[in-house]
Amino acid sequence: MNTHPGKVTQTLDVSASDVSNSEGVTVTESEGKSAERVVVEELKISGDALVAKVKELIHQGNIRRIIIKNEEGYTLIEIPMTVGVLGGVISAAFFPVIAAVGIIGAMVAHLTIVIERQESADVNDQAK
Template structure:
């Protein structure tokens, strides 16, 4: 199994919804929320067994963060199978 990274840029209004999407994908290991300077302001380890448990508090925290700046980037670490599929 390989770990791949993906980074997407989002506006403040889209931040919480995009985090929810990533949490529910199931093959995500970690989510990093970074400011426009590239500094990590929130790091969330995502484990399959705790997805429902962490989703609500994480989205609440992300909503509070979104109010602080207009643009954010989200970096996700994914578990990939050997053939390149998730």
């Protein structure tokens, strides 16, 4: 459920190929044998808080991808988290990315961060 204003959460099966909903909130569950799920969150954030939020997300460690969009919904930068993050530590490979995120935050006032998190099926079973 959506408990935070300005935050949209979607839960998607990794094997799901098509997800669409006019309201922007979709929960897709499949009877497939997938052991992992992807949770997609959208956060509305101001430009000055962008770098701190991205660093916080990188430290969490279970993030698959971060997408930063402007007010119109255009993707400004897409950051895959498959390389360079070990144990939630920001490596030297991410310093240019963080610099780019800082420039975007300085130039754009209102942004949306789309966060894809990877969760195991065991975590979801315990929550039910």
